[in-house]
Amino acid sequence: MAIFGNRSGGIRRPGRTMIVASLAISLVATLSACGSGEGSANEVTLLTHDSFQLPQEIVDQFQTETGMKLKIVHSGDAGALSATISLTPGSPKGDAVFGIDNTFAARPIEAKALLPYVSPAAANGAAEFNVEGSAGELTAVDRGDVCINIDDAWFDTRDIEAPTQFDQLTEPKYRDLTVLMDPSTSSPGMGFLLATLGRFRNHAPDYWRGMVSNGAKIVSGWEVAYNQEFSAGAGHGKRPIVVSYASSPAATPGTSALLDSCFAQVEYIGVLRGAANTEGAKKLVDFMLSSTVQAALPTSMYVYPVQKGTPLPASWRQRAPIPAWTVTMTPAYISAHREEWLNEWRAVVKG
Structure with missing residues (x-):
């Protein structure tokens, strides 16, 4: 791969x-x-x-x-x-x-x-x-970089420890707290999919399955996810974990990005x-x-x-630090495997 x-x-x-x-x-x-x-x-x-x-x-x-x-x-x-x-x-x-x-x-x-x-x-x-x-x-x-974003203020007010690593999101204490995007319709949604492939390799479908089982909500695109569903977004939604970008915290005080979860996007x-x-x-x-x-x-x-x-x-140096490591893939490689990965994703999501 x-x-x-x-x-x-x-x-x-x-x-x-x-x-x-x-x-x-x-x-x-x-x-x-x-x-x-x-x-x-x-x-x-x-x-x-x-x-x-x-x-x-x-x-x-x-x-x-x-x-x-x-x-x-x-x-x-x-x-x-x-x-x-x-x-x-x-x-x-x-x-x-x-x-x-x-x-x-x-x-x-x-x-x-x-x-x-x-x-x-x-x-x-x-x-x-x-x-x-x-x-x-x-x-x-x-x-x-497409990265998982966390509403730290939401966790602070509820005295719940915010996740600090990518793989923690499948834990029961974070049930029903995450909003993702459909990778077939959303660019950051695809970025998240690619980040999981880079991080978990052949075990990525197991991670997706764990996310879905843990109540992750999947929407069509970034605008809906961030501005409607995310608790720190414009719509003050109910979910404090969302797929967004490493720079998003620069615009949204009280949030941070999980810098081990990022896909490099151009x-x-x-x-x-x-x-x-x-x-x-x-x-x-x-x-x-x-x-x-x-x-x-x-x-x-x-x-x-x-x-x-x-x-x-x-x-930006304080609120949007640069990820030290990102997943990268060539457009040709993504194109060659896109449908294969999307089919795997759909199989997991539809159960």
């Missing part, structure tokens, strides 16, 4: 957790509103996941620098986004796509839904996260093959690697930038 533990030597990107939405855009639209072939040289349409947000002044800066308006179309979680792109090769609903990560990257590349483009700016860090064996169809923008941007505004899409790739955007990522999307020399908020 080509699963690797990675001893971290630099920054880690804690995921696309949209915990704080202040100073951010929310230009919600539907894919049907942006049909194939639509667009002009004065507009760039970006397809992205529901959690994408950037400060409005940065979106305005793209127009100032390029003369093109940035139109943003949200399209579900990373899995749904990847599926949409992969099913429309050559006839895209936009010009560029952001938010496909390394758990889904192989699918749109194999479908030839992306146009190779190597940004000159990628040499400053992004190129280190290139998809192995690809021709430059996807460019890394941010990185992070998010990419790509130019869509057949786009109405290919040149505009390339400029958007360049822009996403600019110092302006990279510096805004930690506070707007709670992710780590990939470009070298990008400053991080000082508070």
Whole structure:
């Protein structure tokens, strides 16, 4: 099994957790509103996941620098986004796509839904996260780690010892306290699945079975899990253990991440093959690697930038420490075994 533990030597990107939405855009639209072939040289349409947000002044800066308006179309979680792109090769609903990560990257590349483009700016860090064996169809923008998050404040108020290790979650005292995500529909859900495979190897299905037997709740995606079910989330749910990111505690006081439970995740941007505004899409790739955007990522999307020399908020060192070890796998390996693993997961979950 080509699963690797990675001893971290630099920054880690804690995921696309949209915990704080202040100073951010929310230009919600539907894919049907942006049909194939639509667009002009004065507009760039970006397809992205529901959690994408950037400060409005940065979106305005793209127009100032390029003369093109940035139109943003949200399209579900990373899995749904990847599926949409992969099913429309050559006839895209936009010009560029952001938010496909390394758990889904192989699918749109194999479908030839992306146009190779190597940004000159990628040499400053992004190129280190290139998809192995690809021709430059996807460019890394941010990185992070999918990890179990704990609402420590919840445990403190109930005088219950919070879990400190991954494998404790199957213990009876943590029954009905965990919320997970379906790996077939959720990118962090798949990240959790891969983390268990890297940690427990062939015994991973036994761990899943233990989690399900211990009352773990499984939902469709991160927004539902964190903002509705998690006790420290926006909706003040009832469960104090959730799959999220190593960076999430930076946005949610009183929480922490189990740093022995993490899968290394990278998010990419790509130019869509057949786009109405290919040149505009390339400029958007360049822009996403600019110092302006990279510096805004930690506070707007709670992710780590990939470009070298990008400053991080000082508070992250205390509240969002970098995992010393993460599970890593190549997109091709994930793609080759995805259905096998999902079938095993479904067999356990459905019992």
